[in-house]
Amino acid sequence: MDVKPDIQNPFPGEVHPTPTGGVLVTAIDDVINWARSNSLWPLVFGTSCCAIEMMSTASAKYDWSRFGFEVTRATPRQADVIIIAGTIVNKMAPVLKRLYDQMADPKYVIAMGACATSGGPFFYNTYSVVKGADHVIPVDVYIAGCPPRPEALLHSLITLQKKIKAGLTREQIRMEKPEIPIP
Amino acid sequence: MTNGDLKIKLPEILPSITFEEGGQWLNINIEPKEWLLFAKNLRNNPDLDFDYLFCLTCVDWRTHLTMVYHLESTQYRHTIVVKSKLDRNKPEIESVSQIWRTTDFHEREVYELFGVNFLNHPDLRLLILPDGWEGKFPLRKDFEDPVNMIKL
Numbered sequence: 001m002d003v004k005p006d007i008q009n010p011f012p013g014e015v016h017p018t019p020t021g022g023v024l025v026t027a028i029d030d031v032i033n034w035a036r037s038n039s040l041w042p043l044v045f046g047t048s049c050c051a052i053e054m055m056s057t058a059s060a061k062y063d064w065s066r067f068g069f070e071v072t073r074a075t076p077r078q079a080d081v082i083i084i085a086g087t088i089v090n091k092m093a094p095v096l097k098r099l100y101d102q103m104a105d106p107k108y109v110i111a112m113g114a115c116a117t118s119g120g121p122f123f124y125n126t127y128s129v130v131k132g133a134d135h136v137i138p139v140d141v142y143i144a145g146c147p148p149r150p151e152a153l154l155h156s157l158i159t160l161q162k163k164i165k166a167g168l169t170r171e172q173i174r175m176e177k178p179e180i181p182i183p
Numbered sequence: 184m185t186n187g188d189l190k191i192k193l194p195e196i197l198p199s200i201t202f203e204e205g206g207q208w209l210n211i212n213i214e215p216k217e218w219l220l221f222a223k224n225l226r227n228n229p230d231l232d233f234d235y236l237f238c239l240t241c242v243d244w245r246t247h248l249t250m251v252y253h254l255e256s257t258q259y260r261h262t263i264v265v266k267s268k269l270d271r272n273k274p275e276i277e278s279v280s281q282i283w284r285t286t287d288f289h290e291r292e293v294y295e296l297f298g299v300n301f302l303n304h305p306d307l308r309l310l311i312l313p314d315g316w317e318g319k320f321p322l323r324k325d326f327e328d329p330v331n332m333i334k335l
């Protein structure tokens with residue numbers, strides 16, 4: 001419960017005080033990334049027991065709203081991040097792909113727990129399980145655990161925030177714009 | 184009825200059944216051919232009144248398959264487990280979906296995962312598995328799938 005927001009990285013930019021207030025000097029890309037990282041709306045998506053831990057993280061005791069993951073959205077069109085909370089079976093894989101495709105850019109993916117990371121306990125001798133959700137969609141942050149504790153999920157979300165603040169979105173990387181420097 | 188009472192009552196309906204000790208509930212072994220008639224008696228006999236089938240499973244013992252039916256009476260609150268050995272090469276048993284409607288889906292699931300042929304089932308086709316899985320039976324112990332399965 002001692003997870004704290006990233007106070008090392010406050011608002012990006014410098015404030016130069018003037019008698020009438022102040023002048024802010026910053027880069028607009030940094031501000032956009034700062035804004036994005038602090039209002040990540042997760043998609044309601046849970047396929048097994050990790051979803052119970054995810055619900056716990058969203059509820060009052062752990063309360064991920066503190067860190068900016070305010071409202072879980074029931075439609076992919078309004079969601080920014082999809083937390084793959086649970087086992088992905090072969091029959092679910094096309095559904096997951098479609099949900100990811102329907103999400104608006106920029107979009108982020110967290111693979112929560114052993115199943116979503118690698119197939120986990122279903123890696124061997126199973127006919128129906130996808131061995132890792134990254135076979136279906138690209139993943140930004142992986143969490144270990146079966147299922148991970150809420151603290152681990154909060155840590156992964158804060159890691160995702162740091163990743164967003166650090167620079168390029170995946171779409172920008174794909175478009176190959178080397179002129180944008182990584183801060 | 185207590186288990187002791189059931190042990191006296193049930194052989195009156197069907198003398199060929201045998202009992203199995205050691206479980207939480209009374210276990211009854213039965214020949215597959217006699218199952219439909221016995222099931223109708225369990226459901227309709229006013230002293231037994233097994234109106235609730237709460238679990239239907241199949242077990243692969245490699246040498247044979249065993250169908251397992253868990254039955255309960257919501258009126259008398261007595262519970263029995265009926266087991267029936269099936270031939271692994273030609274597993275066949277009468278469907279009881281006309282007696283307990285819930286077994287419609289349960290039997291379809293056992294059909295797709297174990298390949299048990301339920302005779303006189305109204306709609307015996309795949310339940311959860313996608314098209315093209317007919318005849319593969321993934322919950323059998325000797326199931327092989329070199330494409331999707333990593334053996335250990």
